[in-house]
Amino acid sequence: MRPDGVPAPSASLRAERWRSVRAWSRGRDRRSVPALFVLVLVMLALGACRNRDAGGGEPTVRVGSKKFTESVILGDMAAELARSTGAQVQHRRELGGTTVLWEALRRGELDVYPEYTGTLRQELLSSLKLPDDAALRQALAREGLRMSQPLGFNNTYALGMKAADAERLGIRRISDLRDHPELRFGFSNEFMDRGDGWPALRDAYRLPQRDVRGLDHDLAYRGLEAGSIQVTDLYSTDAEIAAYHLRVLEDDLHHFPTYDAVLLYRADLESRAPGALAAMRRLEGRLSEAEMVKLNARARLERVPEARVSADFLSSTLGVTPPDVRGDGLAARVWLRTREHLFLVCVSLSAALALAVPLGVLAARRPRLGQGVLGLAGVIQTIPSLALLVVMIPLLGIGSKPAIAALFLYSLLPIVRNTAAGLTGIPLEVRESADALGLPPNARLWRIDLPMASPSILAGVQTAAVINVGTATLGALVGAGGYGQPILTGIRLDDVGLILEGALPAAALALLVSGLFEAAGRALVPTGLRLRAESESR
Amino acid sequence: MYELQEVSKRFGETLALHPLSLRLPTGRTTVLLGPSGCGKSTLVRLLNGLLRPDTGRVLFDGQPLPPEGKALLALRHRVGYALQGGGLFPHLTGEENVTLMAHHLRWSAERTRQRRDTLVELTRFPVEALSRYPAQLSGGQRQRVALMRALMLDPDVLLLDEPLGALDPLVRHELQADLRAIFARLRKTVVLVTHDLAEAGFLGDSILLMRDGRVVQQGPLSELEARPADPFVTHFIQAQRPPPGGGAAA
Structure with missing residues (x-):
């Protein structure tokens, strides 16, 4: 395969490891802290009225997977194995990050998902400073969770070089690099910067190399191919290892933490669906690093759907043949995504409208209180969407609820602000006339104030709706579906066609929504106000 | 119809209306006349409760003006109000x-x-x-x-704040004539604010000439002309006469 035909490496896995939730919660945006607090209170109230779905006759098994290919493949395998025992299986694919899955599992919205021991020890439970897997198992038990035996491969950081170079120089282990100070190293920028990245590795192995540069990870593979660098950092199951014929150097001093793949599941699965659990645990010890690299490469580089990759592996290795996987047609997929997307947008926007217009009226009538309301809505707006979604998960779980709650909050500000601005913008002589007529406050609101503010209010709703349609694509990160789903998959697989399958309808929907509100403006804004606007623009 | 007792109004540092006591007779047209910022618009807004006096009280039909609530709304139904540009x-x-x-x-x-x-x-x-x-x-x-x-x-009362202020002279002239006919026909208590002397004389039974938040003189135009209470009265009247020898002299 030509180097430039190879898609970007597993960027999302990489990003997830390095930029863990701890990193951004540590203070990317200090202003968000009070808002997050208020939000938690709001969500507690909302969360109180959520309903748990009860199990039926056949045991139900809900499988999750993270938004990178390896996790999706493992999720598909677990789902198919559980399904082969007759269990009702739901696979929530490509959820937006470790925290999302971890919280969903703890809340009982998922029963099982593939995880790595390193992620558990270094990120999720890092505060416990767990020395080994036995301690990890105990810590998990306290959360009502269990983990399977390792599936067989360790997806950790590693150094790699062209197999041919390694063969020629006789390099198998990282410590072998000590004898070749002339080698040129090119590491991803994160690996260069992190204290436990290159600096720690260099000290541990006493590596003498001087020519070490940081570069974009995509470029590292091309650099290897072109010979401008000879060694780079990678993950030990990266699909590119096969594509570029790389040798992964053995970490003979055990410098890098272990990231053994396991299935993480709720303890109650043992009593609720023992058969399905036993079937899933047949994966233990069955996946070597080489095998996983091959599977990743098939999905990522050959663009074979994960379900197919998983099915082929199960039938050849475990003798389990899932029913034929057949995807829906393009039109059916887009229609499903459209329905999911519209659901998110309609529910969140209607709720926002119902709250934001009264808040806007309040803000206009009580200017001091109004400052507070607008300030709070403004602060909510500054919270990064992903952070907002993740904060919702402990309270609302995964699926459409947290997405709707986040979209609802984001829609408030434009509507509140425009309602208040529309009301305070009513000319003095009109307000005075309304007062002098002796119209009671409520009648004045309905007969005079709201009609006069209607162009501004509608403009606010239009803005909120367009932002909402765009932001709703992030809902896929928490399993809400919508146009974000193909975009997410497309980014992961570097498949422009798939990205467009989500992005084009999303753009079209945004335009359509905007147009609908233009039309609504013509129907709802009183004729007299439009005449005035026209005469003023003349 | 209206009686004001030691009514004053302040906006921040400025005393917009010095303590003022006066009666506005029923069925008559009273014109509040004076230059911009003299307090005439403030006075008219005190009469329908758009403004509340800082001191003193406003009696309507012998009763104090209700401060708020349904009683004030009911009062406003009895007091018509129109302002410059129409509102x-x-x-x-x-x-x-x-x-x-x-x-x-x-x-x-x-x-x-x-x-x-x-x-x-x-x-x-x-x-x-x-x-x-x-x-x-x-x-x-x-x-x-x-x-x-x-x-x-x-309504029993009609309050008009510069009703003809923004009109061109011909339309203004026509409306002045119509207003006079309407006032004569309805015989309501009218309080009209203007800065135009001729309009005041044409429409008003009685004129309150105001300056800097005080009433300088009260009476019919003829009395203001014949017996000015203050040099300002003379000055104000002269300023609005056509210049001597001017082409527009009647």
Whole structure:
């Protein structure tokens, strides 16, 4: 395969490891802290009225997977194995990050998902400073969770070089690099910067190399191919290892933490669906690093759907043949995504409208209180969407609820602000006339104030709706579906066609929504106000 | 109809109205006259409770003006108000502006229509223009709609704040004549604010000449001319006469 035909490496896995939730919660945006607090209170109230779905006759098994290919493949395998025992299986694919899955599992919205021991020890439970897997198992038990035996491969950081170079120089282990100070190293920028990245590795192995540069990870593979660098950092199951014929150097001093793949599941699965659990645990010890690299490469580089990759592996290795996987047609997929997307947008926007217009009226009538309301809505707006979604998960779980709650909050500000601005913008002589007529406050609101503010209010709703349609694509990160789903998959697989399958309808929907509100403006804004606007623009 | 007892009003540092006591007789037209910022608009807004006095009290029909609530709304139904430019609601047609309060008070359609027809005739407003929005009306027409709106509930009092201020001279002249006829016909208590001496003399039974928040002199125009209480009165009157030998001299 030509180097430039190879898609970007597993960027999302990489990003997830390095930029863990701890990193951004540590203070990317200090202003968000009070808002997050208020939000938690709001969500507690909302969360109180959520309903748990009860199990039926056949045991139900809900499988999750993270938004990178390896996790999706493992999720598909677990789902198919559980399904082969007759269990009702739901696979929530490509959820937006470790925290999302971890919280969903703890809340009982998922029963099982593939995880790595390193992620558990270094990120999720890092505060416990767990020395080994036995301690990890105990810590998990306290959360009502269990983990399977390792599936067989360790997806950790590693150094790699062209197999041919390694063969020629006789390099198998990282410590072998000590004898070749002339080698040129090119590491991803994160690996260069992190204290436990290159600096720690260099000290541990006493590596003498001087020519070490940081570069974009995509470029590292091309650099290897072109010979401008000879060694780079990678993950030990990266699909590119096969594509570029790389040798992964053995970490003979055990410098890098272990990231053994396991299935993480709720303890109650043992009593609720023992058969399905036993079937899933047949994966233990069955996946070597080489095998996983091959599977990743098939999905990522050959663009074979994960379900197919998983099915082929199960039938050849475990003798389990899932029913034929057949995807829906393009039109059916887009229609499903459209329905999911519209659901998110309609529910969140209607709720926002119902709250934001009264808040806007309040803000206009009580200017001091109004400052507070607008300030709070403004602060909510500054919270990064992903952070907002993740904060919702402990309270609302995964699926459409947290997405709707986040979209609802984001829609408030434009509507509140425009309602208040529309009301305070009513000319003095009109307000005075309304007062002098002796119209009671409520009648004045309905007969005079709201009609006069209607162009501004509608403009606010239009803005909120367009932002909402765009932001709703992030809902896929928490399993809400919508146009974000193909975009997410497309980014992961570097498949422009798939990205467009989500992005084009999303753009079209945004335009359509905007147009609908233009039309609504013509129907709802009183004729007299439009005449005035026209005469003023003349 | 109105009695003011030691009423004053302050806006921040400025005393907009010095303590003032006066009576406004029922069925008469009183004109508040004076230069900009003399306190005449403040005074008229104290009469329908748009402003509250800082000291003293305003009696309407012998009763103190209610500070707020339903009683104040009821009072405003008895006090019509129209201001410069009309203050019309731009989203309502001329007719809707006029009949807004009647609808709110659930008058029967018949009663509303009859009252509207009376007012259209009284203000000589073109019937076909009733369905137009304020943006489609001329300045004079807007002022006539504002007058009809103020008169819709047949109030006891009519407060007019610079009603003809924004009109061109010909329209203004025509409306002055109409207003005088209307006042004469309705015999309501009218308080009219203007800075135009000729208009004050033409429309008012009595004039209150004001300056810097005080009433300088009260009486008919002839008395202001014959026995000015203050050099300012003479000065104000002279300033509004055509210059001697001017082409417009009658």
